[in-house]
Amino acid sequence: MESLVSHTARINDQLARYGVKFGIYKNGVFNERLFPFDAIARVISADEWRGLERGLIQRVDALNAFLKDVYGPQEIIHDGVVPEDFVLSSPGYLASCIGLMPPKGIYSHISGIDLVQSREGEWFVLEDNLRVPSGASYPLIARALCRRCSPDTYRQNDIVDNRGYGSMLREVVDNVNCGGINVIFTPGRYNAAYFEHSFLAEQTGAVLAEAGDLYVENEYVYYRGFEKDQRVGAIYRRISDEYLDPTTFLPESVIGIPNVMSAYRAGNVAIINAPGNGAADDKGIYYFVPKMVEYYLGEKALLQNAPTYLPFYPDDLAYVMDNFERLVIKDTAEAGGYGVVFASNMDSEAREELRQKVLTNPRRWIAQEIVDFTELPVHLAEGDVLRKADLRVFVLTGHETSVWPSGLTRYSREAGNAIVNSSQGGGFKDTWILSH
Amino acid sequence: MDSIALSKLDRLFWLGRYIERTLIEIDIMQDAYDQSIDGPAFDYVEFCQRLEIPNAYEGVDDFIKKFLFDRKDPYSVISNLNYAYDNAIVLRESISSAALSYIQMAVNIMEAAAKGVAPMLELQSVTDMLYAFRSCSDDSILDMDSRYTLKCGYSVERIDMYVRLGHHLENLRREFSRLNHRMQCTPLRRDGEKLMLLLGLAPNPDPENNRKILLECIEGLFVDV
Amino acid sequence: MKLLDYSFSTTIDFSSPVRDHYFVLRCMPSPSHTLRVLASNLVIEPEMRYVRQTDSYGNLMAVGRKAEEHARIGYHSSGTVRIDFNWAQPDVPHPIFRHSTPLTEPDTALFAFADHLGTVEDPYDVNAVDNFCLHAMSGVHETMVYAPGTTTIATTAAEAFAAGRGVCQDFSHILIAALRQAGVAARYVSGLALGEGQTHAWVEASVDNFWYGYDPTRNQAVDETYIPLARGRDWSDCPVERGSFVGLVDQIQTVHMSVKEHVEQ
Numbered sequence: 072m073e074s075l076v077s078h079t080a081r082i083n084d085q086l087a088r089y090g091v092k093f094g095i096y097k098n099g100v101f102n103e104r105l106f107p108f109d110a111i112a113r114v115i116s117a118d119e120w121r122g123l124e125r126g127l128i129q130r131v132d133a134l135n136a137f138l139k140d141v142y143g144p145q146e147i148i149h150d151g152v153v154p155e156d157f158v159l160s161s162p163g164y165l166a167s168c169i170g171l172m173p174p175k176g177i178y179s180h181i182s183g184i185d186l187v188q189s190r191e192g193e194w195f196v197l198e199d200n201l202r203v204p205s206g207a208s209y210p211l212i213a214r215a216l217c218r219r220c221s222p223d224t225y226r227q228n229d230i231v232d233n234r235g236y237g238s239m240l241r242e243v244v245d246n247v248n249c250g251g252i253n254v255i256f257t258p259g260r261y262n263a264a265y266f267e268h269s270f271l272a273e274q275t276g277a278v279l280a281e282a283g284d285l286y287v288e289n290e291y292v293y294y295r296g297f298e299k300d301q302r303v304g305a306i307y308r309r310i311s312d313e314y315l316d317p318t319t320f321l322p323e324s325v326i327g328i329p330n331v332m333s334a335y336r337a338g339n340v341a342i343i344n345a346p347g348n349g350a351a352d353d354k355g356i357y358y359f360v361p362k363m364v365e366y367y368l369g370e371k372a373l374l375q376n377a378p379t380y381l382p383f384y385p386d387d388l389a390y391v392m393d394n395f396e397r398l399v400i401k402d403t404a405e406a407g408g409y410g411v412v413f414a415s416n417m418d419s420e421a422r423e424e425l426r427q428k429v430l431t432n433p434r435r436w437i438a439q440e441i442v443d444f445t446e447l448p449v450h451l452a453e454g455d456v457l458r459k460a461d462l463r464v465f466v467l468t469g470h471e472t473s474v475w476p477s478g479l480t481r482y483s484r485e486a487g488n489a490i491v492n493s494s495q496g497g498g499f500k501d502t503w504i505l506s507h
Numbered sequence: 508m509d510s511i512a513l514s515k516l517d518r519l520f521w522l523g524r525y526i527e528r529t530l531i532e533i534d535i536m537q538d539a540y541d542q543s544i545d546g547p548a549f550d551y552v553e554f555c556q557r558l559e560i561p562n563a564y565e566g567v568d569d570f571i572k573k574f575l576f577d578r579k580d581p582y583s584v585i586s587n588l589n590y591a592y593d594n595a596i597v598l599r600e601s602i603s604s605a606a607l608s609y610i611q612m613a614v615n616i617m618e619a620a621a622k623g624v625a626p627m628l629e630l631q632s633v634t635d636m637l638y639a640f641r642s643c644s645d646d647s648i649l650d651m652d653s654r655y656t657l658k659c660g661y662s663v664e665r666i667d668m669y670v671r672l673g674h675h676l677e678n679l680r681r682e683f684s685r686l687n688h689r690m691q692c693t694p695l696r697r698d699g700e701k702l703m704l705l706l707g708l709a710p711n712p713d714p715e716n717n718r719k720i721l722l723e724c725i726e727g728l729f730v731d732v
Numbered sequence: 733m734k735l736l737d738y739s740f741s742t743t744i745d746f747s748s749p750v751r752d753h754y755f756v757l758r759c760m761p762s763p764s765h766t767l768r769v770l771a772s773n774l775v776i777e778p779e780m781r782y783v784r785q786t787d788s789y790g791n792l793m794a795v796g797r798k799a800e801e802h803a804r805i806g807y808h809s810s811g812t813v814r815i816d817f818n819w820a821q822p823d824v825p826h827p828i829f830r831h832s833t834p835l836t837e838p839d840t841a842l843f844a845f846a847d848h849l850g851t852v853e854d855p856y857d858v859n860a861v862d863n864f865c866l867h868a869m870s871g872v873h874e875t876m877v878y879a880p881g882t883t884t885i886a887t888t889a890a891e892a893f894a895a896g897r898g899v900c901q902d903f904s905h906i907l908i909a910a911l912r913q914a915g916v917a918a919r920y921v922s923g924l925a926l927g928e929g930q931t932h933a934w935v936e937a938s939v940d941n942f943w944y945g946y947d948p949t950r951n952q953a954v955d956e957t958y959i960p961l962a963r964g965r966d967w968s969d970c971p972v973e974r975g976s977f978v979g980l981v982d983q984i985q986t987v988h989m990s991v992k993e994h995v996e997q
Contacts, residue, residue, distance in 0.1 A: 087611070087612075087615055088611055088612050089604060089607075089608050089611065090596070090607070090608070145827070155827050155830075159827055159828050159830075159831045160831050160832075166788055166789075166828055166964070166965060166969065167787065167788055168788065169788040169826065170788050171788070260593075260596065260597055265596075269596070269599035269600060270599065272600035273599050273600040273603065276600075277600070278600070279597075279599070279600050280512075283514070284512050284514060286752070286797070286799075287754070287797065288797055289781060289783055290783055290785075290795075295512050295513070295514075296511060296512055297511055297512060297513045297516055297652070297694050297731075298694055317754075317974075317976040318754055318755065318795075318975065318976050319756070322974065322976070329797075330754045330795055330796075330797065333783070333785055333795040336785055337783075337785070
């Protein structure tokens, strides 16, 4: 590791050469920045990984079963495991997908599961991302570049090669392809993850397309070629459901594929991930994932959630009211990082106001214990410092579910800060899985 | 071979044109810069006229600085290189990350040069990177339609600039014959009338007298882009 | 039993030509146990290719595309249906019809209105539920003033209720909000009613697993002269036409429909 770190400058040159960037909007202007990379990798032992791997496969299989169920017979609701309200009033639950079965019954082909490790070494799932999880390309290219800069590091450590992500992804897409070419559909150059879209297109041999390159006719999707048009069998779309099809979802979307849902409905094209997955990675549904594992697979969940309370249940509400100031309160009506507050950081008036909101409409909120997650060393010119870091692992579902032996480790920019989001100035690390 | 989208062919063609334009302009600017050390001042007024760009410069030093490095000047060399990059970045899976990285490096070096005191060395490196891109992409673009569309872009820009600037006129005939070969291998459609005129003029182009017609024919040769 | 002839035309005129026009139409009778289509014809002008599909609610759609430029598009749907309530069969409502949507989400005032209507005494007693729905329907009808042009397609139930006026869409949204509040599964229906003029909208409620229709605009139970075109949670699930095209234009839409009792020739 030391020899790799000593090559930091060379590695950064390589990252600049390959334009490893992400875009951010500031004051309405699009800017691309290099994604800061720290050469000190997160290392996970073979044993520890085996445990995580089993838990992740189990979790994603259960989430897929859940999606198939809630858009179909809804047995988990009838059996009282998940309250109807949490599924049907989730903004991610799309009525247009009721009764639609995606090719081979797979909803979440690429799942990004966010984990944190406590100081005691226990792993917790913080979030499931089943819609358009991004980030795999960064550790993927970083590994290739680090191997060039410091070959000895990889000779001396037994690190599982992670460069097979392109072929894993390709298998996943091929598995559900309904006849025709594979396409990666991007909202365009000015998307935060454009680097990733184009890099993955190259890695998987798919065609990169944007609005206007594809059209739908008679329930089939075609790629507009110069001499002839080609049928499209699978679309790995990198835009969210709302923008996917203006004749089904948001009518004002100009970055989508009009009528693509008609081809999907007819079973002529696979959409990856399937539309409607938001029903399973909602903040409120998260609470129920361990129960889903038991319900669908008949197994105990191997991976645990961060301790979570649903004020919807009277016992939990009482607990939340008693311990309000030391919990994280999350608004299930808000997406992503929005609507997440640490009660301890609020002044007493704001806290009281939020408390009343939770009391009046308990269904809308969840509360979590704060997990004091571990810090990892980050190399700076003036010496190593410690920063909070999480881990996004990519779980791929094709013929079967498997876990990419690597992952995106993100660290925060400032000491003590637990926000590791790249738009907040944090950086990333490679994640090494040791082979024994 | 799979059929490539018109939008991609269009980008490849313009990628070729902007790369060639950057190369030719750097070549000219290196001479201009050298002259500015102790020789007669470079005639930038005539240069702007020939290029048909507005003369928004306050003297030759201002011209050299802005024409090379001013991002806000849409005709500057750095802007042309950035236009090349804008086209290349959306072609990654067609041209390969390896080839794209040379354009990325050219952009990085150009940005460094803009801040430096002796930019000629850096400009030399920009040129190196663009030539490296040309040979790398020649190798990495397997699809013939794409490869030759890019090359048509090079040829069109080269003829265009030679005619405009009266630069390297001795190479003009050779470039015509190169373009004649390259356009047989691209799916882009040609304007038959303009092609006949160009072929007729190729043996004796006489750009001083035929400037207007030559520019019209070469700019409008391909109807799709 | 009723035999009805229907005809329904929509024309959209664009101020300048548009291209790459994709559309989804819900302008054909929506299939159900109580409705049989004896004849059905859909003509689209200019001629375009389209396919018939069924959406998640069971509505019939025509999905198609016109790539070439055009300045006008017309859909003409006509046919004969036979409606007979004796054919009704049990249909367990999808639970989604019990949940509010952005268009039907009640505010405090609408909550209070729904509260004031009382509760269903016995949810398994057909008459009790039906009576409650009729009571709620009349309640909406009496509270609201029918006033075309005062609301838009984006007006929510709460907004229309606060204004005290609206059209059949608003009346229906308010009734749906009130019924769902009382625990009755309810759905929005857009369709054609006996007579001539514009399309109409009403509400269906699940009464002991049978769908009963209520028309809060006309304050009457829906009879065998109403032809449903689309059903959904609210108006946004039932648009007669959804389109996407390339072109910056103004559009003028003309709609005409007629429903007559069928006379054997």
